[in-house]
Amino acid sequence: MTATAKKRVELDRVVIRFVGDSGDGMQLTGSQFTYTSAMLGNDIATLPDFPAEIRAPQGTMEGVSGFQVQIGAVDIHTPGDEADVLVAMNPAALRANLKWLRTGGHLIVDLDDFEGKNLKRAGYDQDPLEDGSLDGYSLTRAPITSLTKEALKGVDLSTKGIVRCKNMFALGIVYWLFNRDPERTLRFITEKFRKDPALIEANTKALQAGYFYAETVEALPSSYEIAPASIAPGLYRHIAGNQAIAWGLMAAAERLGSDLFFGSYPITPASDILHELTRHRGMGVLAFQAEDEIAAVCSAIGAAFAGQLAITASSGPGIALKGEAMGLAVMAELPLVIVDVQRAGPSTGLPTKTEQADLNIALHGRNGESPVIVLAARSPAQCFEAAYMAAKLAIEHMTPVILLSDGYLANGTEPWRIPDLDAMPDIKRHAPSADVATPFQPYLRDPTTLARYWAVPGTPGLEHRIGGLEKADVDGNISYDPMNHQKMVDLRAEKVARVADHIPAQSVRCEQSGKVLVIGWGGTYGSLLTAVTELEAAGESVGLAHFEYLNPLPANTEEVLSHFEHILVCELNSGQFARYLKGLFPEHRFHQLNKVQGLPFRVNEVKDKIMELCHG
């Protein structure tokens, strides 16, 4: 199919938001558009927006589900601040999402749904399509439901089944609008419904009908073209953050030559890591659903003692429960990765919304002097490398590692150049050599890393006892000696501090010195990088230091800070990283940009704050 009759406009990038009832198939619609665009060579970032309720009443604001995607002929790092195109399948979806559409943006609605009881259910007193409230937008009133019914006449499906195909009709419109060939989705439909020819026929017809409708109606005067981005050559795939974490851990286990033990208890937004790992029993993944978060981390500690790469994952409320056991892993000096997919807190908070407010609990949330390595992933695809590195550091330094992700990274997807696994750094066990002295001394340390040996049950001659009581230096027996305690506390701290010698130096994007250094960590990378890159291009003196290693910090951190006049720490909490940096580097001046709304940063709000410092 080709669209030629109408005018075609070239764009650099565009943000499209698909919204509808949770039963309307918006996630599928959005991801189909995404995949097709990726294959055409666009750069892409996506973000699904799920309701907290599984199935809220149909047609209500609570039941609205959305999918936002930004595609570009240029580098794309975020799903976009505001949508250029909003596709709303019902009044509730419109009402909940109009705030995301930029002024002058293109709005496509299913006209058939804007009537009496649907308007009321969405909370509209009058029809927004008629009352002038949408005058600031370019509005297409498409009778999507009735045209879908019309197009599917004679297909062997119930009316309900036919109406369910309206998302494909909408997708057809959007495909035409952005001049995308629906071919890939047609193949997808054929594959997905291969057991049900009626569904293949229905979905295919709906998609084509939507496409032809867009081509013919006058409501859509032009279509848009987004050229391929200049992307590094290679083989690509899509990946979401949680999936990337699961795969990164599996890659680490494979490299180590270990099975992977994963102890977990379901919690949003971390559960998809469990779901993904349970699919891979065939690769020796022991994913274990425990009775609670405490059992989850404790089973992982047991598996670590037994010599496996052991992981637990949760979100804030579960991390809070794991605190005591993490302290045990610190004391026992066992390798353990704890993944925290952060969500808005405190308490149950906003389970499906993102936040970065677990930094404090990651750094400090255990009793006693209890240092652990803390890492933060910065993008959905980078979760792979972050998880791999978390496992590597845990194993090589014999210590728990907390990997921070967040709800935004967990569900967001981006195209990912498939890495060369052989080029990933090696992971080496600090195992006792065959001629290790007897009796075995479980707390004898490697002189460089200070890691103790990983001696595992089943090995003759290395029988030893460990536990949560303070250990005597070297022999590991229980010790209540005051000076020994001091020494062991210092050794555990020093062991973690020395990790700084084994991680990359902190890099700075854009300007390397000058007026404003923007500092971020974790999932805000895309927004911060976009803001800084755009301002640098506009001639501002601004750089970005985005931290992946939070404890210890890279060895050159102080130096990086010293090259800038102002330091602006941007994070989705009330200032936890800023306070941490202020404590470590009190001689520097820090400014803050903080937000706790369950939402990512908008590029513009970051730019405004930077501009204030550049010219204030």
Place this chain on the structure above:
Amino acid sequence: MGEQAVKISEVTLTKEDFTSDQTVRWCPGCGDYAILSAMQKALPEMGIAKEDLVFVSGIGCAARFPYYLSTYGFHTIHGRGPAVATGVKLANPALSVWEIQGDGDALAIGGNHFIHALRRNVDINILMFNNEIYGLTKGQYSPTSQQGLITTSTPMGSIERPFSAGEVALGSQATFFARTIDTNPKLMSSIFIEAEQHRGTSLVEVLQNCIIYNDKTHALITAKENRDDFQLHLEHGKPMLFGAGKSKGLRLNGLKLEIVTLGENGITEDDILVHDALEPDPTLHQMLVRMRPPEFPMALGVIRAVKAWTYDEGLAAQLAEGQAKAKIKSVKDLLLSGETWEVS
């Protein structure tokens, strides 16, 4: 035993081989000494290679146990031992994994892990030392303390109704439950060996005396003058007889157990219940574990030992099936699975 059978020791080991170099620090006269000694005697008889034995524990006096054995040991945190032991066993099914708990560790703070370990039926052995008190924290009442017990935290007597550990265990679908007592070293050793032989989670309740904070709590059962009347030694396939000269026995009267005397009212051995530890229906086992003096004798021995699918067997089967069926065999396959596209 299944294919993952624990390796057998090549040399004959002795009690001394299982003794660690650590000084035992329980109070003099504590029942835990006898339990340790019975375990050190039983281990050589099991014939398991020393390196394949792992003792995990939570926190409490009881939980110090692993330090005094020369095997692998892990003294963890309060109540969480079953979860740690589960991880050890799943990670390496070839190990013989033991978990040592006190009554508080098992039934208060660790109650959730305790019931789920039993329900899952992972092949580990749990020993619960029941002194009906919190020993380590200086004598507060525990979930097994008798109502009215005066303790450091119940100066006017405990208000709460106690748990029967066995009842909780059977309610959690335990496949193996045995009860023994710290004054009977032979019974302890033999039960530890039977626990090891059982496939699935074995729970052994050891009635233990805390000489400092709850002395003589089991005296009714252990005192010489009561012993015969208040101890019922159950053996699979044998009639439930007890009392001096095995003159008394148990029978069912309607839905209740009843004590009868042989020779009285025409009662013969044929009227006496015969113990069937292998019976999957737990009804009678429940009645037996609930018995308590002075109304009834305390049931000792292996009360329940039924065959059931274990979690580790299930996991091994899924791993094998997964391996056989998997199209994705390496992370590389995984990365290339699904939709990919080339950018040139």
